[in-house]
Amino acid sequence: MKLPSLDESLKFIEPQDGSQSTVADLPSSISDIDEIQEIADVTIPDALKDPVERSDLEHRVLDDSDFWKKIPAFRHVTREEFLDYRFQNRNSAKSTRDLKDLLRDLTADSFLEDVEEGMRQAPMAMRISPYVLSLIDWDDPYNDPLRTQFIPVASTRLPDHPGLTLDSLHEQADSPTPGLVHRYHDKALFLPLDVCPVYCRFCTRSYAIGTDTDEVEKVDYKPARDRWDKAFAYLASRPEIEDVVVSGGDTYMLPHKRVRYIGEMLLAIPHIRRIRFASKGPAVMPMKILSDRDWTDTLVDLTERGRELHKEVVLHTHFNSPNEVTDITRHAMNVLFERGVKVRNQSVLIRGVNDDVDDMITLVRRLSYINVQPYYVYQHDMVMGVEELRTRIADTVEIERHVRGTTAGFNTPTFVVDAPGGGGKRDVHSYDHYDETTGIGVYRSPSVDESRVYLYFDPIDRLPDEGRDRWDDEDERELMVAEALSEAGLEDLEPAVSLSDALTPA
Numbered sequence: 001m002k003l004p005s006l007d008e009s010l011k012f013i014e015p016q017d018g019s020q021s022t023v024a025d026l027p028s029s030i031s032d033i034d035e036i037q038e039i040a041d042v043t044i045p046d047a048l049k050d051p052v053e054r055s056d057l058e059h060r061v062l063d064d065s066d067f068w069k070k071i072p073a074f075r076h077v078t079r080e081e082f083l084d085y086r087f088q089n090r091n092s093a094k095s096t097r098d099l100k101d102l103l104r105d106l107t108a109d110s111f112l113e114d115v116e117e118g119m120r121q122a123p124m125a126m127r128i129s130p131y132v133l134s135l136i137d138w139d140d141p142y143n144d145p146l147r148t149q150f151i152p153v154a155s156t157r158l159p160d161h162p163g164l165t166l167d168s169l170h171e172q173a174d175s176p177t178p179g180l181v182h183r184y185h186d187k188a189l190f191l192p193l194d195v196c197p198v199y200c201r202f203c204t205r206s207y208a209i210g211t212d213t214d215e216v217e218k219v220d221y222k223p224a225r226d227r228w229d230k231a232f233a234y235l236a237s238r239p240e241i242e243d244v245v246v247s248g249g250d251t252y253m254l255p256h257k258r259v260r261y262i263g264e265m266l267l268a269i270p271h272i273r274r275i276r277f278a279s280k281g282p283a284v285m286p287m288k289i290l291s292d293r294d295w296t297d298t299l300v301d302l303t304e305r306g307r308e309l310h311k312e313v314v315l316h317t318h319f320n321s322p323n324e325v326t327d328i329t330r331h332a333m334n335v336l337f338e339r340g341v342k343v344r345n346q347s348v349l350i351r352g353v354n355d356d357v358d359d360m361i362t363l364v365r366r367l368s369y370i371n372v373q374p375y376y377v378y379q380h381d382m383v384m385g386v387e388e389l390r391t392r393i394a395d396t397v398e399i400e401r402h403v404r405g406t407t408a409g410f411n412t413p414t415f416v417v418d419a420p421g422g423g424g425k426r427d428v429h430s431y432d433h434y435d436e437t438t439g440i441g442v443y444r445s446p447s448v449d450e451s452r453v454y455l456y457f458d459p460i461d462r463l464p465d466e467g468r469d470r471w472d473d474e475d476e477r478e479l480m481v482a483e484a485l486s487e488a489g490l491e492d493l494e495p496a497v498s499l500s501d502a503l504t505p506a
Ligand SMILES: *Cc1c(COP(=O)(O)O)cnc(C)c1O
Pocket: 181, 182, 183, 184, 187, 188, 189, 245, 425
């Protein structure tokens, strides 16, 4: 079934204006439906609300054009070819050279030089699918939300915050065996591999994900059977664990047989009740769901096997911008919905990508419309080399305030900050203290560790002059932290990140 176009959707509303019209007066796309005809004589009640604005329905408009044909190298690529995931994998851009070869005259040399320099300083390798590349507005790449997520440029770079460390979430410290994080009581995070269908500049796991860069030599999370089996052995030995997240790296990149191995192993452990496969895939290569039948069948089989065992197997994905959702995405999500696979979404709040209230509302509504449940929006982690992508806690709180109430509560994401130093996810509003001048947010996480206090630092370039001056002065830094702890009344707790470690001069 085709979705109503925006014009049809609007027409649906218009007859209500003058009132005294009946259901029969509605546009034929509605009034011709058999069931609706049964109420054809009913007078439409007067509207209490103004006619809907076009922009309020924008989330339903999904690109169904051959949008990839704008890219010179894809000009002659047919829909069938473009919808084949193997084409997507084969033609992913992994370097500035690849970008040049694919984009040709679509992009300026000055932009590519900026990218080249950006790559030299970046903690993440580059990998962009043709799908994503084709959705970027190449007339204005600097302001494009997809370019911003996947292609670094040197010219916008800011110095890292002095309170920042490479593995800011302390995942390695919470890992009993490599690639298995057991931080919370009843849930664990399993990282089976270190590659993804794209590489996100802002990835929290830049310590492990992707190939080494000039800046970072990565921890090894190769998809090795002996490493996996150690993780399963640990999980089997911990009866409190009911919930396992299989995250990234990215299950999209695993052959279906290995996805099945992971799924069957986890399902076999009696106390594991909930399994989430996490994948960026639907946001950056939705056609895989449509064209890699074995992979999709495997996910569906595991979901069905789980259902027989009264266990939940779901897919968690990672859309950040409404521009990532096209008609191809809708088809892919329809397939999963029809086949009983629940999909939830976790976004990261990123400056220049989705830190605008209208964009975030459109994203939430658009995902809801295609049956993807918005679950979390994360405060951007304190990640190396992407300071210009972070927002202030205050921005995130304000966006949440506007989003809540715009759609169903169960489709309203919780805005969280993953507390640096291993505190885990906290509701972004739940700070014990927050100072917009110094940008210091103070959190506690009693379920993880009652004795510690966790700090998040706003990006310095967004602070008022007074705050920026104080961070410039090295003697002021520890003082600001001490003040924050004192104002929170938490001087007795131990900061999770040792101040002298993190607060070394930038
Ligand atoms: C996010 C995360 C989980 C899952 O947390 P939920 O709040 O249930 O989504 C589990 N373990 C670790 C280490 C995590 O970071």
